[in-house]
Amino acid sequence: MKAEIVSIGTEILLGEITDTNAAYLAGQLRFLGMDLQWVSQVSDNLARLVEVLRRAWQRSGLILTSGGLGPTDDDLTREAIAEMLDEKLEIAPSLEKELRSRFTQWGMTMPLSNLKQATLIPSARPINNAQGTAPGWWVERDGRILVAMPGPSRELQEMWQKEVQPRLRQYSATTILAKTFKTFGLSEAAVGELVSPLLSSENPNLGVYARADGIQLRLIARAETEKEASRIIAEGEASIRAALGEHIWGTDDDTLEMAVGRLLVEKGLSLALMEDYSGGWLTASLTDVPESARFFKGGLIAYSSEAKVALGVDGKLISTYGAVSHQVAEAMAEAAKALLRADIGIGITGIDETSRPNGVVYIGMVDGKNNQVVNRPRGKRRVTTTALVELRKSLLALG
Amino acid sequence: MKAEIVSIGTEILLGEITDTNAAYLAGQLRFLGMDLQWVSQVSDNLARLVEVLRRAWQRSGLILTSGGLGPTDDDLTREAIAEMLDEKLEIAPSLEKELRSRFTQWGMTMPLSNLKQATLIPSARPINNAQGTAPGWWVERDGRILVAMPGPSRELQEMWQKEVQPRLRQYSATTILAKTFKTFGLSEAAVGELVSPLLSSENPNLGVYARADGIQLRLIARAETEKEASRIIAEGEASIRAALGEHIWGTDDDTLEMAVGRLLVEKGLSLALMEDYSGGWLTASLTDVPESARFFKGGLIAYSSEAKVALGVDGKLISTYGAVSHQVAEAMAEAAKALLRADIGIGITGIDETSRPNGVVYIGMVDGKNNQVVNRPRGKRRVTTTALVELRKSLLALG
Numbered sequence: 001m002k003a004e005i006v007s008i009g010t011e012i013l014l015g016e017i018t019d020t021n022a023a024y025l026a027g028q029l030r031f032l033g034m035d036l037q038w039v040s041q042v043s044d045n046l047a048r049l050v051e052v053l054r055r056a057w058q059r060s061g062l063i064l065t066s067g068g069l070g071p072t073d074d075d076l077t078r079e080a081i082a083e084m085l086d087e088k089l090e091i092a093p094s095l096e097k098e099l100r101s102r103f104t105q106w107g108m109t110m111p112l113s114n115l116k117q118a119t120l121i122p123s124a125r126p127i128n129n130a131q132g133t134a135p136g137w138w139v140e141r142d143g144r145i146l147v148a149m150p151g152p153s154r155e156l157q158e159m160w161q162k163e164v165q166p167r168l169r170q171y172s173a174t175t176i177l178a179k180t181f182k183t184f185g186l187s188e189a190a191v192g193e194l195v196s197p198l199l200s201s202e203n204p205n206l207g208v209y210a211r212a213d214g215i216q217l218r219l220i221a222r223a224e225t226e227k228e229a230s231r232i233i234a235e236g237e238a239s240i241r242a243a244l245g246e247h248i249w250g251t252d253d254d255t256l257e258m259a260v261g262r263l264l265v266e267k268g269l270s271l272a273l274m275e276d277y278s279g280g281w282l283t284a285s286l287t288d289v290p291e292s293a294r295f296f297k298g299g300l301i302a303y304s305s306e307a308k309v310a311l312g313v314d315g316k317l318i319s320t321y322g323a324v325s326h327q328v329a330e331a332m333a334e335a336a337k338a339l340l341r342a343d344i345g346i347g348i349t350g351i352d353e354t355s356r357p358n359g360v361v362y363i364g365m366v367d368g369k370n371n372q373v374v375n376r377p378r379g380k381r382r383v384t385t386t387a388l389v390e391l392r393k394s395l396l397a398l399g
Numbered sequence: 400m401k402a403e404i405v406s407i408g409t410e411i412l413l414g415e416i417t418d419t420n421a422a423y424l425a426g427q428l429r430f431l432g433m434d435l436q437w438v439s440q441v442s443d444n445l446a447r448l449v450e451v452l453r454r455a456w457q458r459s460g461l462i463l464t465s466g467g468l469g470p471t472d473d474d475l476t477r478e479a480i481a482e483m484l485d486e487k488l489e490i491a492p493s494l495e496k497e498l499r500s501r502f503t504q505w506g507m508t509m510p511l512s513n514l515k516q517a518t519l520i521p522s523a524r525p526i527n528n529a530q531g532t533a534p535g536w537w538v539e540r541d542g543r544i545l546v547a548m549p550g551p552s553r554e555l556q557e558m559w560q561k562e563v564q565p566r567l568r569q570y571s572a573t574t575i576l577a578k579t580f581k582t583f584g585l586s587e588a589a590v591g592e593l594v595s596p597l598l599s600s601e602n603p604n605l606g607v608y609a610r611a612d613g614i615q616l617r618l619i620a621r622a623e624t625e626k627e628a629s630r631i632i633a634e635g636e637a638s639i640r641a642a643l644g645e646h647i648w649g650t651d652d653d654t655l656e657m658a659v660g661r662l663l664v665e666k667g668l669s670l671a672l673m674e675d676y677s678g679g680w681l682t683a684s685l686t687d688v689p690e691s692a693r694f695f696k697g698g699l700i701a702y703s704s705e706a707k708v709a710l711g712v713d714g715k716l717i718s719t720y721g722a723v724s725h726q727v728a729e730a731m732a733e734a735a736k737a738l739l740r741a742d743i744g745i746g747i748t749g750i751d752e753t754s755r756p757n758g759v760v761y762i763g764m765v766d767g768k769n770n771q772v773v774n775r776p777r778g779k780r781r782v783t784t785t786a787l788v789e790l791r792k793s794l795l796a797l798g
Contacts, residue, residue: 011608013435015426016617018419022440027414036412037447040439041421048436072591072607073598111588152609207415279686280679283700287678288779292702299700301682307697307739340706 001171003034004060006052008067008077009151010043021066021149021156028160033174033222034062044068049080053146057084061144062168067151069134071114077148078119081139087121095119095126099133127163131155136163145171177221177229181240182254183247184214184389191215194243204236213256213385214249249392256388257285263395264295264344269367271391272342273299274311274332276323277350277361282384297340308332312339324351326373329364337366344394346387363387365394400570402433403459405451407466407476408550409442420465420548420555427559432573432621433461443467448479452545456483460543461567466550468533470513476547477518480538486520494518494525494534501532526562530554535562544570576620576628580639581653582646583613583788590614593642603635612655612784613648648791655787656684662794663694663743668766670790671696671741673710673731675722676749676760678702680783696739707731711738723750725772728763736765743793745786762786764793 005026007019022039029036038060042052049068056063068077082089095118103110117134120126127136127147132155137148147164149156183191188210192199195217198206204221217240221232241248249259264271273283283299286292302308305323309315312335313328321327332347350361361383364373374390404425406418421438428435437459441451448467455462467476481488494517502509516533519525526535526546531554536547546563548555582590587609591598594616597605603620616639620631640647649658663670672682682698685691701707704722708714711734712727720726731746749760760782763772773789 010606011617012422013425013438014429014617014619015422015424016608018417018422020417023411023414023417025414026412030413037442038439039412039441040437042438043436045436070609071588074606108586111586111592113588113591279691280682280698280700281686283679283698284683287680287700287702292678296702298702298706299679299682299698301679301686301698301700302739303686303692303695303697310738310740311697339709340701341709 001034001061002059003029003036003062003064004038004056005029005036005040006056006063006065007039007041007151008044008049008065009041010045010074012041012067013043021151021153024153024157025064025066025160028165029064031176031178032165032168033172033176034168044074044076046076046080046083049076050083053080053084057144057146062171063144063146064164065146065148066156069117069136069148069150071111071117071133073113075116078116078121078137081124081137081146081148082121085121085123085139085141087123089119089121091115091118092120092126095135102133127159129155129159130162131158138164138167173224175223175226175229177226177233179219179233179237180252181217181219181237181244181248182211182214182250182256183216183244184249184256184392186215186244186247188215191217191244191247195240198236198239201236204232206236206240212381217244246396255285255289256385256392257289260388260392260395261286261289261292261295263392265291267395267398269343269395270295270297270341271344271346272297272336272340273345274308274313274336274347275299275301276303276308276332276348278348278380278383278387279303281380282346282348282387285384285388297342298336300336300339302332308335311335324349324360324362326362326364326375329362329373330366330371331364333364333366333371337368343367344391346391348383348387350383363390365390367394370394400433400460401458402428402435402461402463403437403455404428404435404439405455405462405464406438406440406550407443407448407464408440409444409473411440411466412442420550420552423552423556424463424465424559427564428461428463429577430575431564431567432571432575433567443473443475445475445479445482448475449482452479452483456543456545461570462543462545463563464545464547465555468516468535468547468549470510470516470532472512474515477515477520477536480523480536480545480547481520484520484522484538484540486522488518488520490514490517491519491525498532526558528554528558529561530557537563537566572623573621574623574625574628576625576632578618578632578636579651580616580618580636580643580647581610581613581649581655582615582643583648583655583784585614585643585646587614590616590643590646594639597635597638600635603631605635605639611780616643645795648788654684654688655784655791656688659787659791659794660685660688660691660694662791664690666794666797668742668794669694669696669740670743670745671735671739672698672744673707673712673735673746674698674700675702675707675731675747677747677779677782677786680779681745681747681786684783684787696741697735699735699738701731707734710734723748723759723761725761725763725774728761728772729765729770730763732763732765732770736767742766743790745790747782747786749782762789764789766793766797769793 123141124137139146221229223229280301333345337345347364522540523536538545620628622628679700732744736744746763
């Protein structure tokens, strides 16, 4: 089925926001086997919006729109669809009731302007929006489907996953499955060489991409049934794992912090941190791991020497070697480990290149047996990634 | 001048990359006073590319394209422009010479496929590309301008800044200024109603947008001189501030944490945190504020009762009231304040709705004079925002 995406919102054409909804929907349509041919962005201007929708209705079997479903005067998607199809907008009593009860629940009176979010045209059925007040529209007429979704990404993605994608699945004759493999410690070229036989295969198809947390491989299988597609993926996965082994630290939505958390839980070890330079980013990323309480004792973000001493770092080390030193990184790791009674402690101290040529960051790691300190280039986020990579290496070395 | 952007590349329509070039160019066009009316993405397909360019040529005075200037078979932008204008592609000897000398410099032989990067049509003049092998095209005919730029963002942005934007400036008779106002504590509809007279104004123009950290208003003024545009902005700002008052916490690039940091520095007060539920996100956002060391003492992320006690929370409070309680939130704030010797302490403890119906979060705030605890609904990021909003309120109340 030929598909088209129309993203609606003046803020996109003013360059205020990047249209990430289109990229999300494009990726999703691909896995439904839909043939996305056109993507366009249009401002909150009724005439232009109608023009774009009219052309889309002529040339595409499936049209997805995002944005313009809010309560204000410049939210014009409903009006434009009504005009394009020459149908009349009317308030749907059931939608109005639902909307009013939401506001009541919030202890608010519904502003009159929100009433337009309860309107429909005869060809439209509402789509539930669990995250916001704007229901989507599922419009079906003349053998065409138009799906209007709200602009905020969280609302759009939940509506897509729960409501739209399952309904669209029945229009697709092809099943496409994908699996992503995440690696660290190899260059893009090295990964490419190791999996080269798969790179020339049409189905499954394999792509190699460089990402902030390492090289990723994306395996895509296409088949008439889901079972067959799964079989193709499984075969490809076996070859990839044989070629890359331990360099693969996760798949799909895995994050490096999840991989590390999993290892800590497996080995029954707990972790505590003391951060200076990285300002809590390592702590925040680890606490984002589901059930992080099973392995994470806590993070101490000590921004001054005084704070470091209050948390158990020996003040003499700081005055002798400076706060940004190998010795203090190790002492911070030891202090966090001791104070929070963890099995492993990590300490991060550093300074940016604005204050010292090239900048310098020390990551100390102590586990009661081996202490190690690595020295890394600057960049808060990059230091966070490096600390996770080093911790993962140490955990794997424990056997 | 009516402007249009066409982004070219199959990877955009497969959802593999997000089209950030369009957002960049959109923002740039705006401040040239160009009226961007259309943005679209098209795959590396000659027929569809010609169709999109033909429509753009009919309706827009300025067309910017990105992508499709590489050396491979699927780089079709030059071919499509030539077909659209019915002009002939020919190799320009000067470009060929330049290209060959680049490869010689790199110690490489130029692949034959790169020769197409040395082609022009009669209406096109080459635009220098300091970052890559693909020159851009400046096409001028029939009172229209088409500028073709390379897809890689670094190449596109340098070409835009050095070559394209200076030339386009002479076509613009308008100065455009914008100012963003950031609010908290009001719904989108409520903000819309308070500023409704401005919403129907053409110049300045006002837009209202929902963002994660509250509702934002964007005021845009258009005038022949910068002085006149500034005057229009100042007038609009006065009305907005009169309507929204203290709900406005910042403008333009301000973040809530910057607004809070500024207040703390102004008042000469320092801050320390103890977080449980929010897992370090409040600490991480505050340490991202430039010069946060001037007001931020540190953050203690205590994930267990044991850790809270080790950091100074009275264990009896936890056993009597539970870790997720009004009392413990306040004790966490007190402990962080005492241990890190800060003027103000904040404690955040909570539990998600998965563990308890509706979930519950307590934010305690102590400053030695008034202690307060607020109870907020779940969501790590939302709790972080709420804590900043409450802190800001308290600081403002200090007078």
